Amino acid sequence: MKSVLALQLKKKINCLTRVLGCGLLVAASTLMPLHVAQADNTPVKVGVLKFGTVNWELKSMRHGEFDKANGVEVEIVPFASGDATRIALQGGAVDVIVADWLWVSRQRADGAKLTFAPYSSSVGAIMVGSDSGITSLADMKGKKIGVAGGPLDKSWLLLQGMAKQEHGFDLKAENEIAFGAPPLLAEKTRQGELDAMLNYWHYCARLEADGFQRLVSAEDAAATLGSTGPVSAIGYVFADEWAANNPEAAKGFIQASRDTKALLKSSDDEWARLGSSGAIKDKGAALTTLRDRFREGIPVRPIADEIADAGKLYKVLAELGGEKLVGKSPVMVEGTYWPQLEEQN
Numbered sequence: 001m002k003s004v005l006a007l008q009l010k011k012k013i014n015c016l017t018r019v020l021g022c023g024l025l026v027a028a029s030t031l032m033p034l035h036v037a038q039a040d041n042t043p044v045k046v047g048v049l050k051f052g053t054v055n056w057e058l059k060s061m062r063h064g065e066f067d068k069a070n071g072v073e074v075e076i077v078p079f080a081s082g083d084a085t086r087i088a089l090q091g092g093a094v095d096v097i098v099a100d101w102l103w104v105s106r107q108r109a110d111g112a113k114l115t116f117a118p119y120s121s122s123v124g125a126i127m128v129g130s131d132s133g134i135t136s137l138a139d140m141k142g143k144k145i146g147v148a149g150g151p152l153d154k155s156w157l158l159l160q161g162m163a164k165q166e167h168g169f170d171l172k173a174e175n176e177i178a179f180g181a182p183p184l185l186a187e188k189t190r191q192g193e194l195d196a197m198l199n200y201w202h203y204c205a206r207l208e209a210d211g212f213q214r215l216v217s218a219e220d221a222a223a224t225l226g227s228t229g230p231v232s233a234i235g236y237v238f239a240d241e242w243a244a245n246n247p248e249a250a251k252g253f254i255q256a257s258r259d260t261k262a263l264l265k266s267s268d269d270e271w272a273r274l275g276s277s278g279a280i281k282d283k284g285a286a287l288t289t290l291r292d293r294f295r296e297g298i299p300v301r302p303i304a305d306e307i308a309d310a311g312k313l314y315k316v317l318a319e320l321g322g323e324k325l326v327g328k329s330p331v332m333v334e335g336t337y338w339p340q341l342e343e344q345n
Contacts, residue, residue: 045093071249155233
């Protein structure tokens with residue numbers, strides 16, 4: 001009797017072993033294609049400012065695995081300054097950075113074959129206190145204005161052009177101008193040491209959350225000077241050669257950016273996650289205002305229309321800033337915007 005039971009038990013064990021073995025083989029065969037797909041992801045090194053707002057999108061991209069879904073694997077490479085990112089790109093230490101199309105055009109004019117894909121049209125604005133009594137550029141004469149970015153900052157030049165065209169005065173010559181670092185100027189504005197301030201969009205958003213008002217933005221100035229819609233202030237920049245050698249990776253990275261922006265545009269929960277994870281340090285009203293201003297800057301225009309308007313603004317900026325700003329080319333150099341964008345648009 002015991003031997004019969006032992007034999008039956010042995011048969012059951014052998015059967016169970018075969019079933020488990022088959023299950024493991026099925027599981028392995030299911031996992032293998034995924035492993036192979038992950039191995040095929042092309043690494044893309046993106047150089048960014050250590051505390052720049054582009055980190056928000058890239059961290060959201062990596063968390064949602066939008067990069068891997070599009071055949072790439074993004075590595076965020078932090079730098080201390082914009083100049084450092086540009087040097088890293090030109091030296092081949094990274095594949096992609098964030099810069100503006102004006103710089104890309106100038107590089108192309110000098111023989112460096114770089115190209116640009118729009119990232120954001122969020123731009124700076126002149127901010128004033130709610131009790132300042134300043135309601136338009138016409139009220140700015142004789143004021144003390146803080147300006148981030150230096151004398152050749154695009155937003156500053158466009159606003160000077162707007163003041164001349166609409167109000168007939170020289171914003172630079174008829175005011176006391178204080179150039180400085182963005183966080184310092186924001187703090188001086190809070191303390192009331194400046195009558196008005198032109199700063200980058202995220203510093204303006206934080207002031208807005210504190211009750212300050214947007215007087216006029218660089219986008220308003222661009223519209224006054226001929227633009228028919230928003231033009232991206234900054235974009236992802238990479239070498240023609242890299243895109244030619246890695247065409248699917250270049251397209252995949254741009255599509256991953258678009259997919260991530262779609263999430264950031266629609267999901268308040270994702271912004272809350274970025275805040276709770278520490279990727280964004282701002283809380284409360286500041287986080288909400290940053291979210292809303294970021295969303296306003298997501299590019300949605302047909303790329304051909306944006307390129308046309310960028311060309312118009314280039315000519316305006318060339319007149320306002322001269323060769324110190326644009327270099328030796330009086331027009332935006334062909335290829336400044338990545339040609340493949342029209343196929344993906």
